[in-house]
Amino acid sequence: MSSNGAIPHHPARRNSLKVCSMGSAGAPIPPQARRYGVAQSPRLQVLIVSASSRHGDNARASKRLSCQLLGCSSPFTLNCLGVLSPVAHRARLAAYQEVMSDIDRKRDESTETLVIPAQYRKAKKLSWAGRFYDVLDIEDREERWLLYKLDAVLVTFMSAGYFLKYLDQTNVNSAFVSGMKEDLGMYQNQLTTAITMWTVGYALGQIPSNLLLTRVSPRWWIPFLELVWGLCTLFSYKIKTYQGLYAVRFFVGLAEAGFYPGAQYILGSFYKPHELGKRAVFFHTFAGVGTLCSSALQAATYSGLRGVHGLSGWQWLFVIDAVITLPIAVAGFVFLPPLPGQREANKGTFWLSTREWTIIDRRIAEIGRAPANQMTWARFKKIALGWHIYVLPVLYILWNNSGNASSIMPLWLKSFNTVNTGTGLRYTVPQINHYVMPIQGVYIITAWFFGWTSDSLLRGRRWVWPAFTTILNASVCLALANLPLYKHIKAHFVLYYLTQVTGGMSGLLFSWANEICSADNEERALVIGLMNDLAYVVQAIVPNFTWKQTNYPKASIGLYYSTGLSLTFFFWIFLTLYLHKRDQKRAQYAAEVTTVSPDSESIEKEVLPELPEQGSEWGRMAREVS
Template sequence: MGKAEERNGPYSQDPEASTIDSQEIVKPIRSWKGYIWDTWELPKDQRWLLFKVDAFILTFASIGYFLKNLDQYNVNNAFLSGMEEDLGMYGNQLVTSVSIWTVGYIIGQIPCNLLLTRVSPRWVIPSLEVGWGIATICLSAVKSYKALYALRFLVGVFESGFYPGIHYMLGSWYTPREIGKRAMMFWLAGYIGQLFSGFLQAAAYQNLNGVHGLAGWRWLFVIDGILTLPLALLGYLFFPNLPQNGKKTWWTTEEEHKLSIRRMEAVGRVGKEKWTKAKAKRILLSWHTYLLPILYILWNNGGPQPAMGYWLKSFNSHPAPLPGTTFTVPQINNLPLTSTGILIVIAFIWGWLSDGPCRGARWPFIYAGAIITTLFTVLMLKMPLYENIYGRKVVYWLSQFGFGAGPLILSWINEICSDDTEKRALLVAMGNDLAYVVQAVAPNFVWKTTDFPAARKGYIYSLVLQALLGKFVAEVSGQS
């Protein structure tokens, strides 16, 4: 078997045929319909294939990430809704619980993503969901913050392979004119989950607090876990194999299976290759290995931590910083959600512009995000906490306006590393993994719970990372 067949399976084409495929399969966008949504301009066979792929990959992944973020961020909503008092978390226990979750998240990411190059995602991804769903339900029964720590670690381990694994899957099915929007939609589904978590906690607090002897914050964990498990079970049936692993997914025809392989070949996206010393050395000495993950590390850690909830809760302190102004638990949960809603709209526009009018360019949006985030970080650092109350609310609401670059960074890695699927899987996971290594450590020093709502050290830290992000974007765009 030749090199191309070994890497790409039995449907690989010769170089001349690949050129023809490239011209026929990946055409430039030519009409307004293609700019609005890429499949509207594609031939019928590709349009129907991508309809299926969107239905079974993008829909499953987006709902799964929505639920993952419910299960990841519910601890913050629970903390603001009674868990702090019930478990005696009056120090930095919340930050510690987040750091412990992050340790579990770090451990599993790279092994899980490399596993996807060898074991079908149809079995790996749903199994991870089952694990974190069960662990989340168990959180409803914790009696101390030490038990909370142990279960949060397990949630982190099971959630670790989902986000980088889905980005690797998107890079295995979609071309550069398609991947940016879909990566953004997938990522934004998680933000919708984070947004919905606040509404869900408010509803649980108002309607279920005390039912069957459980506090409202405990019901949040029960509901989140129960929502997760049915989707995980459906994943075993509907989630696909990789196009080039030689095994057809049941909901594609034989012709669609061959087409999915040719589409990836047309953009230089290769199949699996055996690990050898030469391959390991090639990856180790590649500039990709060192510069690309740094982009995601800086982006992930450079955004200011959400502080509006702590600021709102601080009005209820004794002595009150502004006598006569207080906020209820539902208000503390719901008012910060406006910033998430704004981010969802702006980030989707960025993904659409990046794929279409900007012809797959990723770096301008990463660079612009760093500039915008720097501006709002300076405002949050310099504005008085308790003078212009409405003005500070607006700044908090707009503070995530520039934070939409993350999915485009991972799409960029998928595209730059098209010619080596193992390196692609490794670097997508490495960027996310090392970002969380920093996140496991840094908040204990720069984003201490006791420093909120002022958090001066944290905002200065964000400004430094945004400056570095701009520098590294320029470096990578010059190299690629």
């Protein structure tokens, strides 16, 4: 033992030594540390471990820093500490810990920035105020003001446009139960066929429209679509036969095709993961508002305008819908901006400055969302061989086609007037239009809850609520299929009101797709278009066999069909999650292999100058070595 009580290190015992780590005496030496020698003093409990076990490819810098700070000329002379005083040990240990924590911080920053690809990083953790409105968590005043403006224009316009789209899409159902059935002689499957014709047009237009948006500014394309479907809706009041209705509904569907997938693609081009879900869901719920207002509007026109200027109530509904639609289309030409990367070819809007476009570009780069790029054969081949364009559209097909049970309720209520139900209940047309309204109310409230919690509490985990609601939907459909049609009336009402709890998942599924396909702009546009398109292709064909008008209001086949789709959707969610996690691990591994970390010299130059100038022996030795 030396004169100061320290135990000198013996070379023969190099690999059998134990170390004391701040009170945890006796811990085994890490294998990476044994090569370089470890000094110990039971009295002082000093830990000297090569940082290779903690800092990976920065090990050389960490070893040199350890030697310098602890007064050693090389890693193999660390045993010199055995003869140093307790005061010197404590001073050097404090300095060592400070520098190591600094290297830890720098390494963590390097890992977050380089090793984990941007598109796979976890969504930002929000404060309680930010969970309600995430803009409140933005510290930069310019960025916060930018988000206020984007919300005021993009979210407001998309919500208003989708409200009108759904108003014009579903008004045919309200018109059907308000006199159009009798006026046009639609006593067989004509309503289903009319809806199918709209769906065919809708399916044909989506993919070309979404791909066109990668090259043409939304400022010109989206309002043009709104003008077309508004005019077609206006012409609907003049039709005299159900064959004419088929033609008009086809062109309404063709024009409306580009709006919803285009809106989801546009929102995904401006917002981060912790911002996107709630906005995608919020604007999607205006479909429910459109359906809600269509029922209320039809009830009002049926009662107040029927017979005015010789028009039926259902004809006035088409006129009023068109009058509301056309001004919103004109506003789109004024306010909608081009997409990031398009402003060079398409003039920007007056409400976004050059500085704000710079902030937008930075925000999108931070999450790894690629801008528009030239399509090449190699990129096309990569997209075609990937799983995104196959798995994600099936995911949406399963969801989209499993939620049709809500369509039964108005026809079930109307059947009380034509069938001897034994209940003595009868419902007027205004009552039918009003009683179905809570379906959309439940849908809107639950969708907002799911969207906000997906961004905040769940931090971008898009799969949780779809998995929950699809099991609920399967249970509701099974219950409706097995309940006697005209018994347990209150139970029927409750179940019908629950049929659209799953309706709010569309925004979350598209947010998920935007995030999964972040690295390729054209793939993202294509996948979003395919998801909505193929879902409606299936909807154009299958309802003719599973949701026949003649099977209403019981519709047992359709209910069992929806149950099967809901259960399949549940398992498909976890398949998608597995594939996405697999891609994340592969991308992270590739980034770890290719990442060029700062070399040891640069780290030493960054860290060592921050050490306090001290006149003690350890400071002098460290400076001499460096």
